[in-house]
Amino acid sequence: MSSAKQTQTNSEDYLRMYRQMVRIRTFEDNANQLYLSAKMPGLTHMYSGEEAVAVGICEALKVSDKITSTHRGHGHCVAKGAAFKEMFCELLGKEEGYCRGKGGSMHIADQSNGNLGANAIVGGSMGIATGAAFSAKLAGRDDVAVCFFGDGATAQGLMYEVMNMAALWNLPVIYACENNGYSEYTKTDEIAAGSITARAEAFGIEAHQVDGQDVLAVNTLTQQLVERARKGEGPFFMELMTYRYHGHHVGDINREYYRSKDEERDWKDNRDPIVRFRAWLVDEGIATEDEIEALNAAVRKDAEEAVTYALDAPYPDGAEVDMHVYTDVPHALA
Amino acid sequence: MSSAKQTQTNSEDYLRMYRQMVRIRTFEDNANQLYLSAKMPGLTHMYSGEEAVAVGICEALKVSDKITSTHRGHGHCVAKGAAFKEMFCELLGKEEGYCRGKGGSMHIADQSNGNLGANAIVGGSMGIATGAAFSAKLAGRDDVAVCFFGDGATAQGLMYEVMNMAALWNLPVIYACENNGYSEYTKTDEIAAGSITARAEAFGIEAHQVDGQDVLAVNTLTQQLVERARKGEGPFFMELMTYRYHGHHVGDINREYYRSKDEERDWKDNRDPIVRFRAWLVDEGIATEDEIEALNAAVRKDAEEAVTYALDAPYPDGAEVDMHVYTDVPHALA
Amino acid sequence: MREITLSQAVNEALAEEMRRDESVFIIGEDVAEAGTPFKVLSGLVEEFGTARVVDTPIAEPGFMGIAVGAAMTGSRPVVDLMFGDFLFLVMDQLCNQAAKTHYMSGGKLNVPLVLRTNLGATRRSAAQHSQSLHALVAHIPGLKVAMPSSALEAKGLMKTAIRDDNPVVIFEDKLMYNDKAEVPEGGDLLIPFGVANVKREGRDITLIGTSSMVQVCEKAAELLAAEGISAEVIDPRTIVPLDEATLVASAKKTSRVIVVDEGHQSYGVTGEIASRINEKAFYHLDAPALRMGAMDVPVPFSPALEDLTVPTPEAVAEQARKLCAGEMIHAA
Amino acid sequence: MREITLSQAVNEALAEEMRRDESVFIIGEDVAEAGTPFKVLSGLVEEFGTARVVDTPIAEPGFMGIAVGAAMTGSRPVVDLMFGDFLFLVMDQLCNQAAKTHYMSGGKLNVPLVLRTNLGATRRSAAQHSQSLHALVAHIPGLKVAMPSSALEAKGLMKTAIRDDNPVVIFEDKLMYNDKAEVPEGGDLLIPFGVANVKREGRDITLIGTSSMVQVCEKAAELLAAEGISAEVIDPRTIVPLDEATLVASAKKTSRVIVVDEGHQSYGVTGEIASRINEKAFYHLDAPALRMGAMDVPVPFSPALEDLTVPTPEAVAEQARKLCAGEMIHAA
Ligand SMILES: Cc1ncc(C[n+]2csc(CCOP(=O)(O)OP(=O)(O)O)c2C)c(N)n1
Ligand SMILES: Cc1ncc(C[n+]2csc(CCOP(=O)(O)OP(=O)(O)O)c2C)c(N)n1
Ligand SMILES: [Mg+2]
Ligand SMILES: [Mg+2]
DSSP states (O other), X not given: OTTXXXXXXSHHHHHXXXXXXXXXXXXXXXXXXXXXXXXXXXXXXXXXXXXXXXXXXXXXXXXXXEEEOOSSOHHHHHHTTOOHHHHHHHHXXXXXXXXXXXXXXXXXXXXXXXXXXXXXXXXXXXXHHHHHHHHHHHHTOOOOEEEEEETGGGGSTHHHHXXXXXXXXXXXXXXXXXXXXXXXXXXXXXXXXXXXXXXXXXXXXXXXXXXXXXXXXXXXXXXXXXXXXXXXXXXXXXXXXXXXXXXXXXXXXXXXXXXXXHHHHHHHHHXXXXXXXXXXXXXXXXXXXXXXHHHHHXXXXXXXXXXXXXXHSOOOOGGGGGSSSBTTBSOTTO | OTTOOOOSOSHHHHHHHHHHHHHHHHHHHXXXXXXXXXXXXXXXXXXXXXXXXXXXXXXTSOTTSEEEOOSSOHHHHHHTTOOHHHHHHHHTTOTTSTTTTSSOGGGXXXXXXXXXXXXSSTTTTHHHHHHHHHHHHHHTOOOOEEEEEETGGGGSTHHHHHHHHHHXXXXXXXXXXXEOSEETTEEHHHHOOSOHHHHHHTTTOEEEEEETTOHHHHHHHHHHHHHHHHTTOOOEEEEEEOOOSSOXXXXXXXXXXXXXXXXXXXXXXXXXXXXXXXXXXXXXXXXXHHHHHHHHHHHHXXXXXXXXXXXXXXXXXXXXXXXXXXXXXXXXXX | OOEEEHHHHHHHHHHHHHHHOTTEEEEETTOSTTOOTTOTTTTHHHHHOTTTEEEOOSOHHXXXXXXXXXXXXXXXXXXXXXXXXXXXXXXXXXXXXXXXXXXXXXXXXXXXXXXXXXXXXXXXXOXXXXXXXXXXXXXXXXXXXXXXXXXXXXXXXXXXXXXXXXXXXXXXXXXXXXXXXEOOSSSOOOOOTTOOEEEEOOSSEEEEEOTHHHHHHHHHHHHHHHTTOOEEEEEOSEEESOOHHHHHHHHHXXXXXXXXXXXXXXXXXXXXXXXXXXXXXXXXXXXXXXXXXXXXXXXXXXXXXXXXXXXXXXXXXXXXXXXXXXTHHHXX | OOEEEHHHHHHHHHHHHHHHOTXXXXXXXXXXXXXXXXXXXXXXXXXXXXXTEEEOOSOHHHHHHHHHHHHHTTOEEEEEOSSGGGHHHHHIIIIIIIHHHHHHTTTOOOOOOEEEEEEOOOSSOOTTSOOOOHHHHHTSTTOEEEXXXXXXXXXXXXXXXXXXXXXXXXXXXXXXXXXXXXXXXXXXXOOOTXXXXXXXXXXXXXXXXXXXXXHHXXXXXXXXXXXXXXXXXXXXXXXXXXXXXXXXXXXXXXXXXXXXXXXXXXXXXXXXXHHHHHHHHGGGOSSOOEEEEEOSSOOOSSHHHHGXXXXXXXXHHHHHHHHHTTTHHHXX
């Protein structure tokens, strides 16, 4: 992992990063299983393959820093500190979910850790992240906001509107474009003309392209940008080159009409962010293979317990249906 | 006028260009007078000072080429071939106006000359122009579409959405940004980060900055781009540096809080597009001072006659109020 | 007669109109090879090519604007908006531009475009993928609004929409894509706008349902029939134009009315239809025209909650029973 | 008591709340030095600086989105949307995001923002600068909608809106900015949401007017009074929440109702209010609750046409006269 500068200071940090990546992968494997066994309502979008992006970035943030997430949001949620139990409960529409079952996969949020929520409108959170940065600046807090979004979202005009304002006002926001090569069933080069980083640069925003499968590269760059953003040198733009292993959503199984099995295999076999980081940890003597296996197993156990818990957990009471429409009205339809 | 290459082939063309610029200035002077004497309903935005932009561009177009216009749209309308009488009638809300009085200044359109209309939504016509180009390509016509918009409109996300598609699909559209230094009461550099041409270039669109007070420079560049666009080499982007002489609208009289009288004087005294072109015409021996004066006087007379006609012309009958809501329903509320 | 799904019906309508008229094209996200996430458009790109079945980037305002411009210059775009919830993104181009162009130009410019999108909850898609927003566009003069309630209706209304010279918004019920109905093969199936469809005749009460709620009303009518209550079921088909005459005539006949619609109840479709009936049939009514819309809450994800938000056949039957028993007299 | 204009009232409300609470800020186009094209905000940037009175580029979706994010993270933005017609541009951020965030997060995230904008035709501003679009936002659960009808109301409702923890859309009538009313100096003028204001008591008929139409109803009531018809005039003040109880009680008392609103009549506010009254007061009514909205046409530029599109005192009085004379019986 030559590209990475070692700025994390100790093994504990590395292991936590590794663990967070494994937690995401494990979470997604379980979510996919829940879908395939018809235990999960609706559809969901898997983050598997992109773990180094969410973890590399979120490990450079404080709890008080904010993120906004996407329809492919489980990874961001885990990386920003969320617990499995509340997450699975949310995916299953249960009362103990982060959003009391009202949001589900596409709206999972965890405000206690600064995750302002997944969003089912592609590009819909770009203003929100920029606004969180605005708030921080107005209140004199040194918080930073990170906006996660896909390559497909770069087609939404909202992005250019808020980048313009972020640049004019030097807001502490980092736009993190997860370029996984596809938006739904379409290749990125069919929907994005020119250069994505040049678009940010045209607004006077410093932009970087980085290997999104290299968690240390992502983390190192993010640490630098976050520090500078805290000092008022923002905004910044990152294009993270990555890949999603599953289909667009869990139901997108036959996908050879838009991408080849070979291509998928290549990314999985040769660029997997977890495999690469694990090898590096062992090489550097930070962990033994056995320690890693134990860590993996512990995460798996956590996840399975959380799934079991969530499957048994109660749905919200029907009376909740008209709660939380307004902050000050217990039941909107009473 | 050193910057201009002579690609118009004869004096007639030059004189027509000059005449069109004078027609715009004269139209606006009369419109302003109508406002000041409380004979015109509502407000209107003057194009005076920017004549070389509309004329330089529209003189490079065929009747079948389309343009979309803005809230500051009289200049585009005249330049694309409209008649004074129907224009003044429209500004006064009369039945013989281009839109039977239903549109007014902000929606004046002249479909017989390919003017798809002014627009009161800043940036609102960017999709329309791009769609006109799409139509031409789909139908195999070699028409080109020109989208006029101001520097302020570059803040609207819609522009980036349609530029992306125009670039991906090689549409025959030319985006013409009239940078007059202000959007309403705000200087352009306070609302536009980075570089306007770089924004287009980031989408792979060839972009040019040109002196918008030099009608021959504008016309020469446009002729080249139009020709290339007809051959499928579009889209293109032009940033035309220009200046509006009046306030944002006719009612914006005291404007020293946002721009100085010195600045206004400088543009009027030293860079007026009509004065410059007139001097060139005389220098080149294309017209004498006397011929020019006669032309000016003829235009003035035309305008005054049209104003008189429009002031006397009837309003639409009240029964028209629910006509034209739908193409196939004579009276929507009958 | 052969049966086809609503999805096939829409596909056929588009194919037939695209064959008939070269100026018709489809534009939207993943409409070509993918044939949309609902697979409604499968096969069209193979027949008509990528010039007429146009995949766009994720830029709803942008491609809506392009469609408006294309429609103003001789083309007839069919815009594919993947979810009705994304209407909020295209409102400016749809309502400030498309809807007003003909009027603002004094009748000189036309915008013959179709915006096809969908509505309907209970798909576990949560608050931003489940809305039924047809009331919003129905409020804007210059737009027509069609609400097919079956495969047959979907085909006939789509074909009419494509030939209409005005902007038409057509809402398909995404829960109904696989529902089958008899649809005649070939021929030119055109269902005129503004002509309501009396799906079932009845004496005691009129149930007016739109789109997804037509089936709900029909099922409610069956429940009621078993109890000896004879319900008339009417599908307005288009809410703009609205066939007020047929609705009012039925109300006068039965003297009791419930309007059922899947949009939020408040400030929505039910208020308009109920008001018109109250206005025009007041002295014939036993009780006020009642309304049943979707609950005035964002659509919740949890199945335990989501199903509570939409009118069901049982709930409609229950209201109808009360109306017929005269119980509403005390409530009002 | 001193009289101030509606414009000054809004300005005072903002200044007072910005002094009271540092987290309140204003964001929009030309709000700072220019104080908006209507000059409503003049002087605020001098007191509160450009960090809290923030001029934006012309990017309504963008600054609306920024406001949503700011509201979710401890600030209280007041978004200035120059014309109500631009609502179409911000619908996604307003209706898909702001309105639903509290619900989708199970009550954990709040979006305390105010969107101040305007409504009203007859200003010769044509179809894209004259719309009254409050019905659209009233249809979306999660939003509150305030409609001040005077300087006093504008101040009191604005202050309440800013303190509300929910997204509130407040529509000012742009024709009324220079209208004066008595507004007490100092003190904390807070007008609660959901409490209608009976502007004038009456026996024979109830005129319910919103915003600009309150004055129209009051003038109609005066015309009617001269003829011996006693009209009650009610201003709901907020259409979400709606003070149904007060409206229904008045309807029961007078037994005749006209609802007057400047939004398009179809699928708008009048249908909702009339329906609720018909539902709850049916057996007390002599005739159906009638509706008078703006004409269902885009707003025309020509003065000769524009003035025909909006209800006038004379037209309201005329309808009221017919209702009181029992003429509607034959119509229905
Ligand atoms: C406004 C909007 N348009 C379309 C969609 C449907 N949709 C959901 S995800 C998606 C693709 C997003 O691609 P990208 O941004 O690259 O994210 P990825 O799925 O690759 O992570 C689309 C088109 C949506 N949810 N919102
Ligand atoms: C969507 C929208 N936002 C705001 C306005 C109000 N407005 C009208 S013109 C204008 C300034 C436009 O500036 P620019 O694009 O530079 O054109 P210019 O007036 O300088 O020709 C603004 C903000 C509008 N009409 N539409
Ligand atoms: Mg992607
Ligand atoms: Mg400008």
